[in-house]
Amino acid sequence: MKTLPSLSLAGIIITSLLGCQSSNLQYQDNKTSHQLQQSAVNSNLGYDIVESLTVEVGPRLAGGKNDLVAVKWAEDKFKSLGYDKVYKEPVKVPVWSRGDASAEVVSPFPQPLVITALGGSVATPENGLTAEIVRFHTLADLKKAEPAQVKGKIVFIDQKTERHKAGNGYGKSVGGRSKGAIAAAKKGAVAIVIRSIGTDHDRMAHTGAMRYKDGIKKIPAAALSAPDANQLNAILKRDKKVVISLKLSPQHLGYSTSYNVIGEIKGQNKPEEIVLIGAHLDSWDEGTGALDDGAGVSIVMAAGKHILDLPTRPARTVRVVLYAAEELGLIGGKQYVKTHKNELNNHYIAAESDFGAGYIYRIDVNVAPQKFEQVKNELSSMKINGVELGNNEAGGGPDVSMMPSLGVPVASLRQDGRDYFDYHHTPNDTIDKIDPKALAQNIAAYTQFAYLMAQSTTDLRPIKKK
């Protein structure tokens, strides 16, 4: 856990920061930013919100039975917090039901394995499926394999996910989860199991979305917990022929309607211009979605509330968007840019919180390169909250990741995610994994960011397209 500057030190820093400001307007904005930071770090509001969501709704898989409970919860919560405008927008989501999952080593050493179905997987035959496993270190190794090596077998992709502050290990290993079934089926595999995309040593498998491809056979796909992947390796060391059985009973049940839920704080000078801060409301079904993404929901909802509590509204509108069905492939995010295509030019900047509740150590942006230093100057009061001013290479977060290509400036508030993939997409994603102090620091950062951007006098466009 990072320690933050003490209050007295923060006072000295803000004084010196304020000394750098030239205009009276900026002086006032920085003073308000400082006050907002203090209110936010000393408030329990965010923790109360994430507790309310995880307790009163719990798991909320998009298209599942708690999905609309969550939508109702979000509307009610925005209203009870006093947002100026609360509404929802329909999003068509696929309905996938997990069913049961079990696996066993059949030979040489019979014993159960802990697995979970990957999100979107088809079922095995009702009585399961039994075959020899063939191990690959990575997806790339599988792609290089001779089909004869794979045909009729269960592919086992065994890549470990490295622990990293910015979560960089995830990107390196997640391809095995999302694309492994396609690669395995192309070579004639009957199923795929992967080492969980996670950094823990718990006997818990990590679920997450996987894809199929038209024209390629859909084969069942599951994740093994890390100790179970280790166990398969130890067995393979003793006997190259390892036979396992798998039984998965997920169901695809068509489509249903979910919603992006939106709360707004109406800008007093430029109400048509929007500072968007978002998170996703849906979660996987096995935990209670505390870190992913109850934390994000509470961060942006509470940040809005701290701005609502100011004596006057900021210049621009702050729009808090709780996206539907992020876990199933950024479905709410993609729908949002369609629904709002005529309004995207009025989106001043956007950011999403979707990486747990670890301390924010840096803010990156993606704005017009010649305005970068000016924006950094406008955001400089975020330093009192332990947030450094970073680079101009931000992606903005999953559900706003399509915005830069549409010309919308974005920001990424970088969280310390070293522990995030210990719990991500497992039953262990519960509220006890959230540090209330770190959550409050996140809220302070989003509050300052949203307020300062709603007051900014800089034109952030055109951004550098990638």
Next chain:
Amino acid sequence: MKTLPSLSLAGIIITSLLGCQSSNLQYQDNKTSHQLQQSAVNSNLGYDIVESLTVEVGPRLAGGKNDLVAVKWAEDKFKSLGYDKVYKEPVKVPVWSRGDASAEVVSPFPQPLVITALGGSVATPENGLTAEIVRFHTLADLKKAEPAQVKGKIVFIDQKTERHKAGNGYGKSVGGRSKGAIAAAKKGAVAIVIRSIGTDHDRMAHTGAMRYKDGIKKIPAAALSAPDANQLNAILKRDKKVVISLKLSPQHLGYSTSYNVIGEIKGQNKPEEIVLIGAHLDSWDEGTGALDDGAGVSIVMAAGKHILDLPTRPARTVRVVLYAAEELGLIGGKQYVKTHKNELNNHYIAAESDFGAGYIYRIDVNVAPQKFEQVKNELSSMKINGVELGNNEAGGGPDVSMMPSLGVPVASLRQDGRDYFDYHHTPNDTIDKIDPKALAQNIAAYTQFAYLMAQSTTDLRPIKKK
């Protein structure tokens, strides 16, 4: 993790210890003890044994399908290690099969709960059982309750288990698990769920043995993971009437025959006198029984092997006993004292390793009070391994706990068990939780203890009866 004296420091300590010894015999024994300690801490043998057991057998519930696989494994392993005599003794064990377990909050906030059946529980009706819960902080509070408060409800005992180096928290909370169903049924409860007896925050429930009583209705009994117990509390805070459903399908399937498996190193001067070091071979069915008690199995088997590797056998016989069905109520331990009742007078001293693989920091004994100082002197070379000489109040370990009342001296080699109840009786009890260095230190301690006691010239009896 405790750090151990470095080798050079150990050298100084042993030199000074040896300086205290009067007889040439003790000088030789201490020198051998020192050499044994060095061989043991520098050997991987113990880790190889526990890996072999957890990989090649895996979970091994007494009476379950891997139980006799484990017995065969143990006989083969003793033989391959070159033990002088290997044999097994029948133990009648009950056969209980876990089946499935699921639970849900029905109202006010529908969501799944993570539970596991307690060992020995009866099943719920096939379609489950639904009732309001009534929460008690402890078993004692349940016992004080009015029957009207409990009748027709599902009792929820919510006691937390404190983390403690010597595991003292377990004794305070485990009564809820072992005796809760009796107390709840007496007052008319339809089932019982308890907060897991564990110190972790993982979404994993801890199983463990529970009991019924003749004449009292047998009600289903399960444990909730710690986050699920927290969740019930958070729901109860919002709504006093919380209804849950439980579905458990364990089966009682009569009795079968298991075995205590024994390997001996025959004493060269007093072969009829026995130094017993034991562990239990069975495990619960959800983990692979690495800490409980694969670690103990590997510690005592490897300790024996280090003694076997000496140029000559020690004076007394060292008997390594791997007990059957400890988890189901010390069944193998109780059978052992029956089978060997005519030989107990020849049991010089006994100790069991059954508390994981944390560093041993102290040895306690239970010997004739007037011989206590003499025994401590004989064991003093254990200090080079980081083991302090403790008190004369030892219990000896679960499967030898009945021996002191039968006049047999015992020893307790105290392990640092701070993490033990994080994993105990859960799927998470896997080999990655064992620190190979700590395991080797344990083996060194048992090797020194068994060797020194096999060479001891002290008469340890009569012990103080409790």
